[in-house]
Amino acid sequence: MTLWNGVLPFYPQPRHAAGFSVPLLIVILVFLALAASFLLILPGIRGHSRWFWLVRVLLSLFIGAEIVAVHFSSEWFVGRVNTSTSYKAFSAARVTANVGLLVGLQGINITLTGTPVQQLNETIDYNEQFTWRLHEDYDAEYADALEKGLPDPVLYLAEKFTPSSPCGLYHQYHLAGHYASATLWVAFCFWILSNVLLSTPAPLYGGLALLTTGAFALFALFAFASISSVPLCPLHLGSSALTPHYGAAFWVTLATGILCLLLGAAVVCLHYARPSALRTLLDQSAEDSRNQAKGGAPLILNNPLYKQAGCSDLSTTTNL
Template identity: 75%
Template sequence: MTLWDGVLPFYPQPRHAAGLSVPLLIVILVFLVLAASFLLILPGIRGHSRWFWLVRVLLSLFIGAEIVAAHFSAEWSVGSVSTKTSYKAFSVERVRAHVGLHVGLEGVNITLTGTPVQQLNETIDYNEQFIWRVGQNYAGAYAEALEKGLPYPVLYLAEKFTPSSPCGVYYQYRLAGHYASATLWVAFCFWLLSNMLLSMPVPHYGGLALLITGAFALFSVFAFASISSMEMGRPGSEALTAPFTHPQPRPDCAVAGVLCLLLGAAVLSLHYARPSALRLFLEGSVKDLESPTKGSSPLILSNPLHKQFRASDLTISTNL
């Protein structure tokens, strides 16, 4: 099915841009709640171990949040252009609009915003999503968009990613998205494992888990960035080029991966060079939680019945 087949003269009310997706908002909310909960109990930690736990917990939450949020982000690659384009198929009426293309691991998101928004007695503010994850039919979603009669720039860009498009980009991005998604979930599992191992007296395996976490996080970025840059065509008077060789907000995911590699290398280096110092560093913070602070009086529990039983009272004599 091409762009011009099955276009009906019906134009639905536009859907306004929703910003962050619902799964991404849930992920951000969960990690914010975890961070806030830890900050609430932070004053109960005494001594110098308070700063140790502050850095350790917040750094770990940052890494985990970046790994999960990257999976649900729709901005692994972004392209946009402000152009004068046709608003409806088979119409000579043109509008000035900002066209945006957001490519994620599970599909594409196309935005169309008029400049100004009110043109041709209509509100031009569209945000349409086309999913290619397992179990979803991208071609079917595109056919539904044709039946709805969505604006021409949205259909033009959505057609580029259909399986039957001569551009041949559907299978590239779909395969790259699946590999990147799988490696991110593996990185998240090893992140959980590293936290458990570092809390146990096995820092060696905790460091290895951190190295594996960083390796898989970086591999997900490289897997998607391996797709070459291409020009998506001309939805109007200007060309829309999506910078696929430069993952847009994913430097933060790369930073999390590099951070895991550095932390894992530091833990392993201390394990082989100075294992006693590493053990004292990890276990000492836990002991500080149990020991009283310097200068505080120890807590002594006395039993009034203790005085009734002395060593002399416990002597037993036997007369034969």
């Protein structure tokens, strides 16, 4: 037994809690780098338009970051409970721990944290992930967990989501996550398109793209919420029951979808009711918009000072 430093032979090594989600961390860092880059050039924008650009860019980056980040979040459907439960198979020892179930679009995370962490001469702090992404085999991951000898609460919750479980949760959650993820990627594409169109002399189409972004974000919620019609098997851990509910990722996506709808509706309404105010908000001048719409010369060529400099022929040629 000294070979494994006091750990049973079928435990290859002491377990350690998983760290922060690497894909989620990368997404956050990328969008923070974009925001920081914009803040560096912000002092170069003169006048009141500086504050319009600040709100516009940071709000847009928040929407884009949220749409991408929730793909890698496990907090779409969550539940936690403090309980006294059995710890390992073939052992009557019990531990007091906090057990958490986090369901995402690509799989589930199961956490087990002892209260206190040090019990039975071990550090009880687990964070295990089981995925159902494409090219991932949930059954194989569950079999690996059995071979590793993970604690009973982790194996109990993971078994409820196996394809062969009588609960039948795997197929519903797998399909709901798959369609919600695909719909969110469509929303992300329309978010990119809306940023491009709002920088053109036709902001109306940018507003329509924002409306479509919000609509697809809400469609993703409806796709994931379809699991609410599936009765969840009772999850009993010791003397307590674990009752999941919608998590932070679900509600943040809902807020982002509503925000996109409101912003898109505001752009469309301003386009028809107050086009001059919309151009001011988007830092576009009315004369510039008319020039570009008619295919005319840039404003600098029509400037009297430019013509006095002897460049009137060039202006005429350009207009032709």
